[in-house]
Amino acid sequence: MTTTLERVRTLLGDVLALGERAQLLTPETGLLGSIPEMDSMAVATVVAQLEDRFGLVLDDSDLTEEAFLTVGALVRLVDAKMAET
Amino acid sequence: MGRMHPQPLLIDGTAGHLFAVSYAVPAPSGRALLILPPFGEEMNRSRRMLALLARAVAARGVAVLMLDLFGTGDSGGGWEQASWRQWREDADRAVAWLSRGHHSLSVLGLRTGALLALETAAAHDLDRAVLWQPVTAGATFLTQTLRIRATTSAQGETVAALRARLRAGETLEVGGYAINPALADALEELTIEAAVARCRCPIHWFHLGDEAPAVATTLCEHLEVLAGPPFWSIEETTLIPDLIEATAALWPATTPEAP
Numbered sequence A: 001m002t003t004t005l006e007r008v009r010t011l012l013g014d015v016l017a018l019g020e021r022a023q024l025l026t027p028e029t030g031l032l033g034s035i036p037e038m039d040s041m042a043v044a045t046v047v048a049q050l051e052d053r054f055g056l057v058l059d060d061s062d063l064t065e066e067a068f069l070t071v072g073a074l075v076r077l078v079d080a081k082m083a084e085t
Numbered sequence B: 001m002g003r004m005h006p007q008p009l010l011i012d013g014t015a016g017h018l019f020a021v022s023y024a025v026p027a028p029s030g031r032a033l034l035i036l037p038p039f040g041e042e043m044n045r046s047r048r049m050l051a052l053l054a055r056a057v058a059a060r061g062v063a064v065l066m067l068d069l070f071g072t073g074d075s076g077g078g079w080e081q082a083s084w085r086q087w088r089e090d091a092d093r094a095v096a097w098l099s100r101g102h103h104s105l106s107v108l109g110l111r112t113g114a115l116l117a118l119e120t121a122a123a124h125d126l127d128r129a130v131l132w133q134p135v136t137a138g139a140t141f142l143t144q145t146l147r148i149r150a151t152t153s154a155q156g157e158t159v160a161a162l163r164a165r166l167r168a169g170e171t172l173e174v175g176g177y178a179i180n181p182a183l184a185d186a187l188e189e190l191t192i193e194a195a196v197a198r199c200r201c202p203i204h205w206f207h208l209g210d211e212a213p214a215v216a217t218t219l220c221e222h223l224e225v226l227a228g229p230p231f232w233s234i235e236e237t238t239l240i241p242d243l244i245e246a247t248a249a250l251w252p253a254t255t256p257e258a259p
Helices: A004-015 A019-024 A040-054 A071-084 B041-058 B084-098 B112-124 B138-152 B159-167 B181-189 B192-198 B214-219 B241-248
Strands: B007-012 B017-023 B031-036 B063-067 B104-110 B128-132 B172-174 B177-179 B203-208 B222-226
Touching: A004 A019, A004 A040, A004 A071, A040 A071, A040 B138, B007 B084, B017 B041, B017 B084, B031 B041, B031 B084, B031 B112, B041 B063, B041 B104, B041 B241, B063 B084, B084 B104, B084 B112, B084 B181, B104 B112, B112 B128, B112 B138, B112 B192, B128 B241, B138 B159, B138 B172, B138 B177, B138 B181, B159 B172, B159 B181, B177 B181, B192 B214, B203 B214, B203 B241, B222 B241
Parallel strands: B031 B063, B031 B104, B104 B128, B128 B203, B203 B222
Antiparallel strands: B007 B017, B017 B063, B172 B177
16 A cells, blocks of 8 residues: 555656656655755645645645645645545 | 658637647548647647657547647637637537548547547547546636646735636736636536536546546546656656557557558
């Protein structure tokens, strides 16, 4: 069974075109403000992919800056929203 | 037999000219495919994949027409004139164009184009509708599109506020494209369930990812899940040969008849 972390890692790798670097992402890896590929346009695409891949609906209030600071924060957002549905 | 080159052409649409690219075949088999594109930047980012698909299908003896919807791409009109109703009429005109000399017509659409493809297949009783990663809820798609503007905006715009402005009659620019209120209204109402319900022909649904949405399994008999990234949303040209091959395989290749 694929974990949320693995699926988020694949998602980020796909959206940000990270190639093999996707495998190096850990929960501590910084995203917003840390990797150049994660610009504001990428955030919108990442959110759309999270919605599509995990079957979630994310609204403005879910999309805090904190949620995008690290890979782990994003995983926690996904798990929290999945628990809601 | 020489290689056939894709031909650009203009079709008379109800609001103005429609730009299309035709992939003719040396030995006509009576089969044809209409390809309907996705919206906005997705159209830009999927051009190569759709062109490769067109070639692969044409190589099997199926004539292909790739259409730019009114108000998009190289077709006439501006963003104010793009509407779902207009796009339905554009697809109708394209079907009429293709039905000259072809008796077996199919339609393929990517993302929002897939919803349009289902409606087109229903309206013309086509042989087959092929869906590439259909948008399952137009409202969700609208949210995601507005979010592009909200996250890149310096003015602290929220999706909710942008949506309200659309409802109030304002056309909004989003990432180099624009959404007018009529198009937004149509998107809010579109669902894959309704589109599939109207379509009587076989539907082939291709999903890229590790797991298709539950609605795909419920609605569609012919669902194929393939590994690969969402090429329509990735800036760098991303090619997925497996998807092209699996889709083209829907049409048995014809061998040219002996003279």
